Amino acid sequence: MITASFGQIFAAAQADVMRRDAETGYKGPRPERGMASMMRIALAALAALMIGPAMAQAQQGPLRIEITDGVIEPLPYALPTFVAETGDAGQMANDITRVIAADLSGTGLFREIPESAHIQRFGAFDMPVSYPDWQAINAQALIVGGVSMQGGKVVVKFRLFDIYSGQQLGDGQQLAASPASWRRLAHKVADVIYSRVTGESGYFDSRVVFVSETGPKDARQKRLAVADYDGANIQYLTDSSTIVLAPRFSPDGGRVLYTTFETGFPRIKMLDTRNVAATLLPEIPGTMTFAPRFSPDGGSIVYSMEQGGNTDLWTMGVSGGSPSRLTNSPAIETAPSYSPDGSRIVFESDRSGTQQLYIMSAGGGEPTRISFGEGRYGTPVWSPRGDLIAFTKQHAGRFHIGVMRTDGSEERLLTASFLDEGPTWSPNGRVIMFTRESPGAAGGAQLFSVDISGRNLKKVDGVGAASDPAWSPLLP
Amino acid sequence: MTFAPKAVLLLAVLGLAACNNPDKYGAGNGVVDPGGMYGDNGISQGSINDPNSPAYFNQAIGDKILFQVDQSTINPEARTILSGQAQWLVNHPQYAAIIEGHADEQGTREYNLALGARRASAVQEFLISQGVAGNRLRTVSYGKERPLAVCSTEDCYAQNRRAVTVISLGAGS
Numbered sequence: 001m002i003t004a005s006f007g008q009i010f011a012a013a014q015a016d017v018m019r020r021d022a023e024t025g026y027k028g029p030r031p032e033r034g035m036a037s038m039m040r041i042a043l044a045a046l047a048a049l050m051i052g053p054a055m056a057q058a059q060q061g062p063l064r065i066e067i068t069d070g071v072i073e074p075l076p077y078a079l080p081t082f083v084a085e086t087g088d089a090g091q092m093a094n095d096i097t098r099v100i101a102a103d104l105s106g107t108g109l110f111r112e113i114p115e116s117a118h119i120q121r122f123g124a125f126d127m128p129v130s131y132p133d134w135q136a137i138n139a140q141a142l143i144v145g146g147v148s149m150q151g152g153k154v155v156v157k158f159r160l161f162d163i164y165s166g167q168q169l170g171d172g173q174q175l176a177a178s179p180a181s182w183r184r185l186a187h188k189v190a191d192v193i194y195s196r197v198t199g200e201s202g203y204f205d206s207r208v209v210f211v212s213e214t215g216p217k218d219a220r221q222k223r224l225a226v227a228d229y230d231g232a233n234i235q236y237l238t239d240s241s242t243i244v245l246a247p248r249f250s251p252d253g254g255r256v257l258y259t260t261f262e263t264g265f266p267r268i269k270m271l272d273t274r275n276v277a278a279t280l281l282p283e284i285p286g287t288m289t290f291a292p293r294f295s296p297d298g299g300s301i302v303y304s305m306e307q308g309g310n311t312d313l314w315t316m317g318v319s320g321g322s323p324s325r326l327t328n329s330p331a332i333e334t335a336p337s338y339s340p341d342g343s344r345i346v347f348e349s350d351r352s353g354t355q356q357l358y359i360m361s362a363g364g365g366e367p368t369r370i371s372f373g374e375g376r377y378g379t380p381v382w383s384p385r386g387d388l389i390a391f392t393k394q395h396a397g398r399f400h401i402g403v404m405r406t407d408g409s410e411e412r413l414l415t416a417s418f419l420d421e422g423p424t425w426s427p428n429g430r431v432i433m434f435t436r437e438s439p440g441a442a443g444g445a446q447l448f449s450v451d452i453s454g455r456n457l458k459k460v461d462g463v464g465a466a467s468d469p470a471w472s473p474l475l476p
Numbered sequence: 477m478t479f480a481p482k483a484v485l486l487l488a489v490l491g492l493a494a495c496n497n498p499d500k501y502g503a504g505n506g507v508v509d510p511g512g513m514y515g516d517n518g519i520s521q522g523s524i525n526d527p528n529s530p531a532y533f534n535q536a537i538g539d540k541i542l543f544q545v546d547q548s549t550i551n552p553e554a555r556t557i558l559s560g561q562a563q564w565l566v567n568h569p570q571y572a573a574i575i576e577g578h579a580d581e582q583g584t585r586e587y588n589l590a591l592g593a594r595r596a597s598a599v600q601e602f603l604i605s606q607g608v609a610g611n612r613l614r615t616v617s618y619g620k621e622r623p624l625a626v627c628s629t630e631d632c633y634a635q636n637r638r639a640v641t642v643i644s645l646g647a648g649s
Contacts (some may be wrong), residue, residue, distance in 0.1 A: 220621065306590060
């Protein structure tokens with residue numbers, strides 16, 4: 001059974017991937033180098049772009065999509081197919097190389113120079129780099145790697161070179177995993193490269209839990225599923241016998257909270273990803289509970305409870321204990337999200353007459369409204385960096401995914417469509433994934449992602465019809 | 477008008493499917509019977525011509541009322557239908573009911589769950605105010621998960637912003 005193998009794979013993969021600095025490579029001090037600092041400037045420019053249009057929008061009244069793109073030139077890199085260092089590693093070397101390239105180029109920040117244009121060919125991992133050969137084809141970064149099979153493990157080693165400064169960037173590294181986890185190895189290599197070049201942590205070795213959808217629009221079948229961030233390795237966590245909604249990972253990725261109709265009513269269930277066992281959380285009889293999210297320490301949850309038609313926010317410990325009320329108003333309070341430090345909660349409420357965003361202390365108390373643009377704002381999600389809040393905005397019959405600062409300033413819309421909703425942050429806070437639904441009787445939901453700059457909008461391939469994505473933390 | 481034949485067809489198909497589900501509140505029927513919209517919960521529907529039949533309740537009185545965008549206010553037309561529902565329930569104490577609240581797709585998922593709950597609760601309160609014992613009524617919200625009409629225009633949205641009173645045998649009587 002597919003679901004049964006999930007926990008084993010997940011746990012095995014976590015324990016399996018070992019990383020150690022290789023003995024090889026540059027060991028000296030690592031000052032800021034040309035390539036890295038250039039990319040940092042580029043990212044800073046992106047941040048600056050975010051501010052500009054938002055200010056313009058505030059002056060113009062109605063918010064309009066002003067997605068600035070094409071400003072940043074992607075960094076050209078060369079990634080020769082990793083050298084197969086044992087006779088049986090050829091296919092693995094090729095596959096791992098292609099996944100690294102897909103990760104890097106998929107960000108929109110990097111552009112691969114095709115191997116057919118390469119002048120220097122690496123017959124061995126330790127061959128000296130001929131910088132002029134790479135300068136001649138305008139490569140700014142070069143990644144050289146080797147793959148071998150050793151004692152039933154795949155071993156990958158790689159080095160990153162800064163072509164214009166003519167030096168290796170950072171130490172060489174070596175990673176090992178079971179063959180089943182080869183994609184994770186590739187993602188980890190790409191994360192290291194991304195991190196060295198941008199100065200930020202990566203997000204490729206991560207997973208997304210979501211709702212897989214089949215069937216007609218008026219009888220949609222839904223089941224929980226999890227896949228790598230790029231849509232590979234899809235695995236199902238529930239069957240489709242009942243409606244399931246809006247899953248969320250625990251901070252350590254080991255558990256998933258979601259809403260299920262298995263009792264006939266919305267109830268919160270917590271699933272252990274290691275053995276795929278799930279248990280209903282306690283509820284007060286006669287109520288509906290939904291929209292659960294973990295606290296950053298994983299010890300408690302915040303969620304919505306409906307009583308007599310009114311929905312408020314509550315919190316309770318994950319291992320029991322009586323629920324305690326956080327809001328007390330006749331309005332709808334739902335879609336909560338903790339700040340990364342756990343001190344505050346952002347949520348949506350229609351207490352003003354329409355859905356708007358509010359922030360309150362994690363213990364409750366008087367909330368502060370932060371959304372003031374035209375239209376309705378919902379599904380706020382605090383970024384892992386703590387600086388931004390992503391949201392769904394509805395205005396003039398369109399849906400948008402947007403971001404704003406935690407005080408509500410510098411609002412910027414990243415997308416526009418018939419129906420976009422439910423943003424989730426990449427572990428490094430640079431990318432947002434969300435649900436995009438197409439209209440009409442044959443309409444369906446798909447997962448999309450977009451940079452917080454509004455660039456690089458694309459569909460997540462490989463997961464089929466899907467909704468309600470929630471990104472995991474970076475895997476250990 | 478164009479929806480009428482489709483609705484009849486749906487009714488026929490779902491009527492069959494729902495016969496397999498003996499749960500009082502239609503537990504787990506989210507797949508076989510979309511939202512339990514026409515769920516008979518295992519009870520005999522009878523004839524629309526028989527005022528004591530669930531079929532009469534569903535079709536002659538009307539099991540469903542509609543709402544304005546983002547509202548849970550019961551309008552005069554809905555009030556008439558609900559008064560009929562209440563009277564029938566008072567006269568047929570052997571039945572219980574579950575009230576389903578639904579929303580159209582023009583809203584975010586969790587907000588729509590809460591909005592559907594508001595609508596179901598508004599119906600419940602009205603029925604109670606008309607003399608139906610509260611312990612015979614339960615509410616559930618499906619949010620935007622179980623639309624009745626599947627187009628993406630106001631014609632369909634108006635049909636989907638609804639509360640449906642699904643009667644079942646026995647609870648609390």
